[in-house]
Amino acid sequence: MTEPIERPGGRTSRVRHAVxxxxxxxxxxxxxxxxxxxxxxxxxGVGKTTVYRRWGNVPALVADLLAEMAEESVARTETGTLLGDLEANALLVQQTLTDPRQGRLFRAVIAAASCDERTAAALQRFYDMRIAEWVPCVEAALRRGEVPEGTDPTTVIMAVSAPLYYRLLTRTEPPTRADALTAARSAVAAATAGAFVPL
Structure with missing residues (x-):
């Protein structure tokens, strides 16, 4: 007997979202x-068997949680300049990390990823999806001649959020708006100077 096909927004979707x-x-x-x-x-508010049957274990559940978070993340902003785009990216990251729920959630997942391979892989997939969403901003800057030919777009995007995550994990206070703008401007300065052209 074949499983019934669930309509988008049907019970399966509602259960997944609730869990x-x-x-x-x-x-x-x-x-x-x-x-x-x-x-x-x-x-x-669902049966234990539903959760165990669908996810089976905690790492699988966390992996699906990260997948949903990536799917629902805000789309990139395109302002027409690399600085404007990267400032928008940095502010989005900063707002996420300072959110009372999201900030604690990311700390917990990052800690878990250090000792659980499945969680680490899921976290990497999350970041790969978010980086891929913003890479076109750097590609557009390349076409406009704002950064040197050969600049690696992925590395530029990583350079924006890296200082904000570092602050999240090494300081008692979360990253501020000023931290976000500094991270964006630093990434633009480095990119303009050719720091992200592979040697």
Whole structure:
């Protein structure tokens, strides 16, 4: 007997959204070690068997959570200049990391990724998707001649968010708007100087 095809927005979609929301809340509150599928099911108001059957274990659930977060992330902003685009990117990252729920969630996932290979792989896929979303901004800057030929767009985008994540993980206070703008301007200055042209 074949499984029924679920319509977009049908019960399967609603259950997934509820479970992933509950998982994100639990992860932000208590961290990865305390994440429990049965507790997530209770929070989501669904049966334990549904959660165990669909996800099977915590790393698989976290991987799906990160996939949903990537899918629902805000699209890139195109301002017509590399500085404007990268400032928009940096501010988006900063706003995410300073969000009371999202900031704690990312700390928990990053900590889990250091000791769980499946979570690490899921986190990398999340960042790969977000970087790919913003790479066209640097490609456009290349066409406009704002940065030297051969500049690696991926490295430029990574250079914007790296200082903000570093601050998140090494300081008690989250990154500020000023930190975000400084990160963007630093990345533009480095890119303009040819720092991201592979040797």
């Amino acid at each position: 992933l929301r509950a998982a994100g809340d639990a992860l932000a509150e208590s961290g990865f070690p305390a994440l429990d599928l049965a507790e997530v099911a209770r929070r989501a």
